[in-house]
Amino acid sequence: MDKLRAVILGATGMVGQRFVKLLANHELFELSVLAASPASAGKKYGEVAHWYIEGHMPKETAETTVVETTVENVRKAGGADIAFSALPAEVALKVEAEFAKAGIPVVSDASSYRMEPDVPILIAEVNPDHLNLVKLQSRRGWKSFIVTNPNCTTTVLVMALKPIDNVFGIKRVFVSTMQAVSGAGWGGVPSMAILDNVIPYIAKEEEKVQAEVLKIMGSLTGEEVKPAGFKISASCHRVHVLDGHTEAVFVELAKKASPEEVAEAMREFKGRPQELKLPTAPENPIVVREEPDRPQPRFDRYEGRGMSVVVGRIREDPALDNGIKFVVLGHNTIRGAAGNAVLNAELLAREGFI
Ligand SMILES: NC(=O)c1ccc[n+]([C@@H]2O[C@H](COP(=O)([O-])OP(=O)(O)OC[C@H]3O[C@@H](n4cnc5c(N)ncnc54)[C@H](OP(=O)(O)O)[C@@H]3O)[C@@H](O)[C@H]2O)c1
Structure with a gap:
């Protein structure tokens, strides 16, 4: 099968860079176009992206x-069979609809x-069964569809x-x-605000986590998702972790369950990506650590190439x-953002949605 041509929307940002890294030499997708704001347009990627990721920026991408x-610019620049969006929410609202419509x-x-009930x-x-919702999006007059990723905090929590x-x-x-500072994007949290500090507020984060968890863990009945029936309360804080x-x-x-039984359920957890051996799927979606002082971001965020979440300190409450x-613990720009989106795209491709 020929590789699908991919455009990254918001390619220069924190999540956009992760997409660049994950799509370099990907077996199903080839990076075709890089798109960003008018301020970056017309310039070389290497000049405008503040590369913060370990390792070098791929040479070809830099050039x-x-x-x-816009859809027109993307078509002129090489075309795309799929768009990976890392746009700010207010921009994504208009732009993503234009791509789906086209x-x-x-x-x-983006959030x-x-x-939306049909997304x-x-x-x-x-x-994975919630993917069937995309068939309803043709009612919007779109030729294609939008599939979203959860908020990064939500993804890590739902996995566990x-x-x-x-x-x-x-x-x-x-x-x-x-929550790590990269979660706020490039320039999101000034160093003077976060160094030597904890900020006990992230705008709209708690509301997103509380609503998204119940939708993802809800059941698809007919044409709608019935939210999960449990109650959830979140308190979200920014800390000086990268x-x-x-x-x-x-x-x-x-x-009732013992901590050992909970650990076993987590260790045994696998899903469609593992069954289908999707390229970005981690072998173990959840890694359980026994040490009393793990997980820690510095040591555990790259578990499963950043696609596993790491659980520790399971005990009775x-x-x-x-x-x-x-x-x-989970890597917010990999499992919490670009990595999860690439895995979703691999599932869409293998299940015949694209
Ligand atoms: N960071 C995370 O851990 C994380 C996790 C989950 C979800 N998200 C979501 O992912 C999205 C991207 O986050 P980020 O952290 O990567 O943000 P970011 O670092 O601020 O990057 C934003 C990107 O959007 C582009 N952009 C800004 N205004 C634009 C416009 N008017 N038209 C076209 N492109 C525009 C920027 O291009 P320029 O460089 O040209 O300005 C840049 O490429 C957001 O919706 C965010 O909420 C982030």
């Missing part, structure tokens, strides 16, 4: 001229369409909650987060009925 983000499927990291928020291991819900059921979840979101999670189970608490 590629960035185009302004017949270019969009796999998006603009996540809560899936997809984690390939968790809710899914096997617990599958095996024991969930009644209530509390989560307190310690990459990797850490989350302290407290769960009231429907059926005496303040909840059938309570379990643990810590989960």
Whole structure:
């Protein structure tokens, strides 16, 4: 099969750079066009992208001229069979619809369409059946569709909650987060604000986490997703870590379980990407660590090439009925953003949606 031509929308940003890295030498996709704001358009990628990722920027990419983000410009610059979007939400709202309408499927990291009833928020291991929602999007007059990624904090949390819900059921979840600065994008948090500091507020984050978790873990019945029935409360905080979101999670189970049983359910958890051996799928979506002081962002964020989440400190929670608490860590721009989107695109390709 010929490779599918891919455009990255928002290619110069934190998530856009991860897309560049993940799509270099990919077996299903080839990077065809790089698009960004009018400020970067017409310039070489190497001049305008503030490369913050380990390793070098691919040489060919550095020499590629960035185009302004319109369907017409993308067509002129080489065309695309799929768009990976890392645009700010307010820009994505208009631009992603234009690409979907023009017949270019969009796999998006932006929040603009996540809560639309006919748009899936997809984690390939968790809710692959929700992909069927995209068939409804033709009613919008679009030739193609949008599939969204969750918010980065949500992705890491849902990965850990899914096997617990599958095996024991969930009644209530509390989560307190310690989120990396790269989660706010290039220039998102000034160094004077974050060094030697913790900021106990991230705009709209708690609302996103609370709503998205219930949609992703909900069940698709007919043409709509019925949200999961448990209650969830999130408190979100920015910490001076470069990459990797850490989350302290407290769960009231429907059926009592020991920490060992919860650890076993997590270790055994696999999904469609592992069955299909998708190129970006980690062998183990969840890695459970036994040491009392893990996971830690510096040591654990690249587990499974940044696609696994790492869980540790699983223990009983005496303040909840059938309570379990643990810590989960995931790489926010890989599993929490570009990596999850590439995995979703691989699933779309292998399942015949594109
Ligand atoms: N960072 C994370 O961990 C993370 C995780 C999950 C989801 N997300 C979401 O992913 C998206 C990108 O986040 P990010 O962290 O990569 O942000 P970022 O570093 O600020 O990058 C934003 C990108 O969008 C482009 N852009 C800005 N205004 C534009 C316009 N008017 N037209 C076209 N392109 C425009 C920028 O191009 P220029 O360089 O030319 O300005 C840049 O390429 C956001 O919606 C964010 O919420 C981020």
